[in-house]
Amino acid sequence: MQEVVRERLATAIAKLFDIEINDFAVEIPPRTELGDLAFPVAFELAKRLKASTGQKQNPREIASRLASELSGIDGVARVEIAGAGYINFYYDRAAYLSNITGSPSKPEPQLGGKIIVEHTSVNPNKAAHIGHLRNAVLGDTIVRLLHAAGEQVETQNYIDNTGAQVADVVVGFKYLEQKTLEDIKAIEGKFDYYCWDLYARVGAFYEEDASRLKHRADTLHELESGEGEVYEMAEYISMRVLHCHLETMARINIKYDVMPRESDVLHLHIWQRAFDLLKERGAVEFETEGKLAGCWVMRAADELVEKADEASEHEPDKVIVRSNGTVTYTGKDIAFHLWKLGQLDINFYYKPFHTYGDGQLAWITTSDEGENDPAHPSFGNASAYFNVIDIGQSYPQHYVKLGVMAIDHDERVERSAHVAYEKVVLSPATAEQLGLRLSEEDRKRKGMSMSGRKGLGVKVDDLIDELTSNALAEVANRHPDLSEEDRRDTARKIAIGALRYFLLKYTRTSIIFFDFKEALAFDGETGPYIQYSVVRANSIFRKLSEAGIDPDKTAISEVSRERVAELLSGQDGDDLWSLIYLATRLDEVVRSAVAALEPAPVAKWAFQLAQRFNLFYHHYHILSEQDPARRALLVAITAMVRSQLIATLDLLGITAPDRM
Missing domain, CATH: 3.30.1360.70 (Arginyl tRNA synthetase N-terminal domain)
Incomplete structure (x- = not known):
């Protein structure tokens, strides 16, 4: 309209x-x-x-x-x-209501073509922590919003299986614990947790004797070679940890289509092809003098030079290839993004890697043609990409896009973006509840930062378990008649709703101070509050059925337009109309969120709608309403709000339980 x-x-x-x-x-x-x-x-x-x-x-x-x-x-x-x-x-309120109760129209894509969203991208060397979780939830929600806006989306999770983090865990197993590959395979239990502790110990191992850092350098060299005992050990470790990550993320309703691996970017020479194109287009220059002599650099735009002159921490010209011939992360990213856009005439081979509970396959790249499954879907060849990466990477991500635009000038590619976000810290109370030891000084702080290298942080699985445990106690107290299975299912949905909503209600560039008590509250701006609104709406229909009233026979379509117009006039009519009008703005809110790549307004809108519906719930009593036309209107409004809340929760990756 x-x-x-x-x-x-x-x-x-x-x-x-x-x-x-x-x-x-x-x-x-x-x-x-x-x-x-x-x-x-x-x-x-x-x-x-x-x-x-x-x-x-x-x-x-x-x-x-x-x-x-x-x-x-x-x-x-x-x-x-x-x-x-x-x-x-x-x-015209009556006409408006008549139109929206018909079949919804399919949205027209605003971007067009395939959009690749890359998110999560946790190093496969240890368990994922809450900082990684914000990336994953944000990326997954953007994927859901794009789908809702009618876009074609491919979800990628880039796996850096040849970096220093994986190398350090290999060093830990080989030199600290002196384990063989067979010893590692025999480790039982949560393998990603084992690697978390080992990774922290390796940091101390280096600090005790700096000469041990040579083990990391040697390991990195062997990983890049793509063969040998060390490579096989790293391959097993990283892929086993990756399986753990996928299982963790599936707990919060996050899935991926394909997982490109850095080892395959190297072994298929994707970087070399991209480097040749960058040189052909004059996008990079070889520096012959100064402190960057011997490097291939990308020249800065004038505004970046000005910023650098103002004592910026970054060099205005970005090094793409170092003087020793090694490629920087920015160079690798440019190459990978050019592959995403189908600009390199090179493709990976693919094989199935993980099967989700609903049967969906997550694929992974391989550089071995013999492992290729010809039944794989078509990956890459997108018209644009969105990368969810923390705000600290804004500077190199600017150069990634400059490099990509130097090769591919399509206006849709210009819409490609780095989706930046701030960090997550824990409230002192939550940190202590999760087992972190705090000093008196720590307890006075607003939030506690995390460090995977030091082993300081909260693992995602521990966080979900603790949230579920807290929710389970509340569910058992409210519904002692429920079976243990139903209690646990309800508690799990509440926990996931609390967690995802808490991470999404803040704008991307806001630092989040995570607190258990605040996230799990049934009142206020929380996931459980919105879930509870759906449960309330469901209870209305359940009570109607129990009273022998068939909601289908109280259809608003049976009420004349003149009568509907009368019911939507006056003070009560204005009140009902404001709820109807708010409930029908979901498509508009989604379009705005997609344009800004910002899910927070969707979360805020869901809360506002839940608030308005709860006022409606207390003010209007459908069961005791004697006027059939007015009852039909109230039922229609309840059905509409319930449908929109369920749809919005789904966009946020949340499911409402049957009871709360």
Whole structure:
């Protein structure tokens, strides 16, 4: 409906003023008496007309002239001028309700083509911690939002299986514990937890004798060779840890389509092909003098040079290949992203790696043609990509995009983006509850940061277990009649809802201070509060059935439009209309979230809708309502809100339990 109004307004502007404005602001008035849509476009027109004619224009007069051209829009009851020049539209409420209770339309993609979203990308050397979890939840939710917006999406999880982190765990097994590959295979229990502790011990191992760092250098060299005993050990360790990661992420409803591995990027010479293209296009230059002599660098844009002159911590020119011939992470990223966009005429081989509970396969790359499964889906060849990487990587990610744009100038590629996010820290109370030892000084801090290298942090599985345990105690207290299986299933859904919502309600660039008590609260801006609203809506329909009232026979479609209009007038009508109108704005909220790559507004909207519905729940009593038409309206509103809340929770990766 909003798009129809926009088009008519743009047509009127062109007719009356011979000015083309297609992208103008629209506001939702704070109160229903001010209308359903408000356009301040008359103010912009006044500025443009004054600039072209030299004469001052009155925005209110401009708005009045436009309003005279906007009568007769289907679904709009009236158009009014407000304030100094706002054009306010009032919907025909009965017609609007009739239209939205029909079949929903399929959204038209705004970006077009395949979009690759890369997220999680945890080093496969130890258990995932809560910092990794924010990346994964954020990325997964963006994937869900893109799907909801009608986009074609491929979800990737890049696996750095040849880096220093994996090398350090290999050093730990080989030199610290002196284990063979067969010894490692015999380790039982949570292998990623074992590696977590070992990784922390390796840090101390190096600190005791710096000469031991040679073990890391030698191991890295053997990993890049792609063969030998050390490579086989690293392959087994990294892939076993990766299986652990996938099982952990599946607990919070996160899945992947394909997992490209850095070892295959190296062995298939994807970097070399990208390097040749960068040189051909003049995107990189060989430095012959100064401190970067012998390096291949990417020149900075003027604005970055200015920032560097202001005592920036980064060099204005980005090194892509060091003087010793090794490729930087930025160089590898450029190559990998060019493969994503189908610019290298090289492809990986693929094999199945992990099967999820619903039968979905997660594929992994391989450089061995003999392992290739010809039945694999088509991966890569995207029109754009979104990379979820922490905010500290903004500088190198800027150069990654510059390198990609030097080869691929498609305007859709320009929309590709680094989706940056801030860190997660724990409240002191939560840190202690999870077993971290805190000093008195630590307890006075607002939050506790984590370090995987020092073994300081909270593993995702421990966090989920603790949240589930807390939720289980509450469920058992409220529903002692439930079976143990149902209690655990309910507790798990509440825990996941609490965790995911807590990580999503903050904007990406906000630091999150995670607290158990706050996240699990049934009141306030939490996942359980929204889940509870769905449970309440379900209870209304259950009670209707128990009372012998068939909700299907109280359909609003059986009520005349005139009667619906009457029910949606007056103070109560305004109240009901405001809930209807809010509930139908999900598509608009999703489009806005996709445009900004920011899920937080979706989480906020879900909370607002749940709040409004809970007020509705307490104020209107459907079971005791004697007027059949009014009852039909209340049932329709409840069904609509329930449907939208369930859909929104699904976008956030959350499921509502049957009881709470």
